[in-house]
Structure formats: structure tokens, C-alpha cells
Amino acid sequence: MKVIVAGLPKTGTKSMNTALTLLRYEVYDWLENFYYLGDDWVRQIRGGFKEEDMRRMYENVDAVLDNPCCIYWEEIFDAFPDAKVILTVRDEESWYRSFTNQMDAVNNNIMLRLMLTITLTGRRLREFTNESVQAYTNRKETWSWEGVKLRNKEALIKLLRRHERLVKQVVPKNQLLVYQVKDGWKPLCDFLDVPVPDLPYPHKNKGGELIKELKKENPIMGKLVKEFKISLAFICIVFAVGLYAAVQLLNYFELIKF
Template identity: 30%
Template sequence: MASADLVTWIDRTKCHRDRPMEVLCLGPGRTGTDSMRVALKTLGFDDCYHGYSSVMENPPDNYLWQQAMDWKLKGKGSFGKTEWDQLLGHCRAVSDLPCVLFSKELIETYPEAKVILTHPPKGFERWHESCCETIVQLRDDWKRTLFGLINYEARLTRNTFFRSFDAFWRNDFRTNARAVYEEHCTSIRELVAKDNLLEYDVAQGWEPLAEFLNVSVPETEFPAGNDPQNFFSRFGAADRRRRQESISGILKVGAIVAVGAAIFWRIRTMQ
């Protein structure tokens, strides 16, 4: 993932596909999706889109994600290959939400891409606990919700990330997680031919992944997971940057108001 300080503001509506989409990693969040992003980039599938891409790296992506969700969830407008190529045209691979919410659409849009279905490396119960300790806790943090009211970027990114999360888990992760997870896996298996699908656990390391993608096994260690400490560290860094930008913006407005007031007062005293 890019540093929280290295934020771009690229308008994807002006972009197009400049490389083939080759890998769709469609396992739910916290099943090694961040490790998969790093692994796929190491194997040459660059860039790999991830939830962090829109949350921390290029916030304007969220405009297109909101358009995609309005289309899927509300039947509003349209969102087809042209829009997918605008949003994901710089990527050879995808992983994590919000992409996973659109698994069927991405499989149909990029039928030549290989599909990977990641499973929790430590079993369902530990995975469920991990999600509650990270994503659910972050979503339910009232301080971050309040901050979103005064910081445009925080509000924009939060709306996309948690809207896609809640939509995927039918608005109740704690209750629906197992049923939705099983339904999702069944759906992927039905949509993808067996020889084009790898069901994978990141604990398996490089070999099955490299074999499936027909690439050489790297000499480096398989990338470590996105543990809760790392997860909150990344969001914390993004929050600090946004707070600093908000403070800077307030100070600039205050300075402009102060200068304007001084000029007004000076003019009045000269009359």
C-alpha cells in the first residue's frame, strides 16, 4: 500500500484501460486480501486494486464507486465496461472490497481473467473475530463518523468503504457473516470454470499461486498479513493527515477573514 502521505487526486473518468485485467482476487476482506495485493504485484500483476486504493491513495475513485453502487443497489444510472475500465484500467488485478461486492460483474466484464477465492487462513471463527476487531470497530467509531462531517475526504472515503461493506454483508456482519460467506463462495464456484479458479489460503505461500498464474516462484518471503495493529496504524496515519489538512484549511479561511476585516475597518476609519 502506498504511504498515507502519497495521495493522488486522479480523475478516473478521464482514464482508460492501458493493460489487461488478468487476476480477480474475490475473497472477502480480512482473508489475506492485502497480502494478496502485495503478492500479486510482486509476481508482476501491477497495479492491484484494493480497498486501500480508494480510502487512502486516490480519493476521487470514490465518485465512480458511488456511481457503481447506485447502479447495483438502487438501479440508478448505468455502469458497464467503459466505467470499469476507467476505474480499474491501470490495474492487472483486484482484491478486497469494494471490488468483491461486484464479483459477478467483474467476472462477466473480464472473462479472460483468472479468479482466486481466498479463504480465512485461521478458520471462520478467528476470521469473524478479526473483522469485528478491525472493520466493524472502525465503522462504529463515533469520533470518525463525526470527523467525516467536517472533513470532505474522510466523508467521501468512509461512505464508499462502509457502504460496500454493509451491502456485501446485508447490513449485519455479526449475524450474516457465515451465510453470506458461504453464498459468496458458492456463487464464485458457479460463475467460474474449475480450471480458471484457485481456492487459496495465504498460509499456502507462493507455490500454488505461482503455478496457477503460470509465473516463477519469487525468492522473497510471502508478504505478511494486515494484522489489527497494522490496520489501525494505516487508518491512523490517514486520519492524522486529514486532520492536519482540515486545520490548515481553517487557518487559511481565518486568515482571509481577518485580512478582510482589517481592510474593512481601515476603510471605515478613513472615511
């Protein structure tokens, strides 16, 4: 483990994911953490964290970000005390607007909501996300069929402030980079001691387009979509067979009357 991105979602983490990937880091984001390590995470959240388990989970991973790693960044840092920590930040009002816009985009995506309901992997993804978010916010709001209901502006901004303050207090200054997307490549590459690439700094998930981008670019989301299509086709077949059987049964009873 070389880099822990401790910034909360909607602080430029998807852009940071792409930047680190372009710098040839092996990055685990939300979906990778779920798909490859979801059972480990749920077990640790429920039963307590162990450094040896965290080291085993991430021994071959260069960088981590987003949920649940940004929430439990300190537990990862305890296991990898030599790692560098990047705290992605943005101004509070902009962050809150972006966060709620993202929630609206997720809540209004019917395909995603169906996928989280009718597929086994989707239901596991919802459980995995709920476990970490509930433990962190100490609230009962969950990612359900109705969508994500984290809306209280005052509570969310307090959470953001508390989170950023803790990161700055705990991480040694020589291991911490406080970073905004507008800072571009140079401070990031200087911090990581790598050459600056001859590319524009990436800007991802603008306007709450996370799900669209994941479907297009992330192979794990591609697998989830494929599973959803198979599950939906199976449900349609079962429904069609059931409807056919019901019609035949009605016809049979009609014949009996004569």
C-alpha cells in the same frame, strides 16, 4: 485486468495485495478504488453496472481486491471474462474473530473517525464504503461516527458462505484458485504462471493493524492524513479567533458598564 481477488476482507487480502505487488502487478485495493474510481463506483452501484464502464475503469489495472471489488467481483468478471479469479479463504471462526477485531480497531481509532467527519475526502470515503456494503448486505448499518456495527455472527458467517459458494459456482475451474495464506508462494505463482520469488510470503494486517500499516505504507492514506491535519488546524484557528472575539466583546461590555 488479469486477476480478480474475490475473497472477502480478513481472508488474507492485504497479504495478497503485497504478494501481487511483489510479483509486479498493478494492484487496486480499497483506497485506490476509492481515490481514483470512487465516483464511478457510486454511480454504478446506484444506477446499474455497465461492462463498457467497468472495462474503461480497469483497462490499465492488473489486479483488484477488497471492497468494493470483492463484493462486485462478478460484475468485473463479466467485463473481463478471461481474468483469473483468486478466492482467498480461512476458517469461519477465525474469520469472524478477525473481522470483529478489525472493526474494534477501526472504531477505536479516534483520528480515523475525526478524519471521516471533518475532511471532505474522508466524508467521501465513508459514503463510498457505505454504498457498497449496504447494497451487498442489504442492511442499513453504516460506517458512522459511532463506528461500524456489523456484528451479527450468524448473519456474517451466512454471508461468507453464500459468497464463497457463488464464486465457486460461477468461475470456471481452470480460472479459479481457492487460496489460504498458509499455502505460500507456490500455488499462487503456479496459478499465475510466474516464477516463485526468493522471499517469504508476506503477512499483513495481523492483529487488526490495518490503519497503522496504511498510514505508514500507502500514499493515499498519507494524503488523507495531511488533509486531516490541515482541516484540524483550520478548525483550531477558527475556534481561537472566535474565542478571542468573544473575550473582546465581553471586555467591551464590561467597559460600557463603567
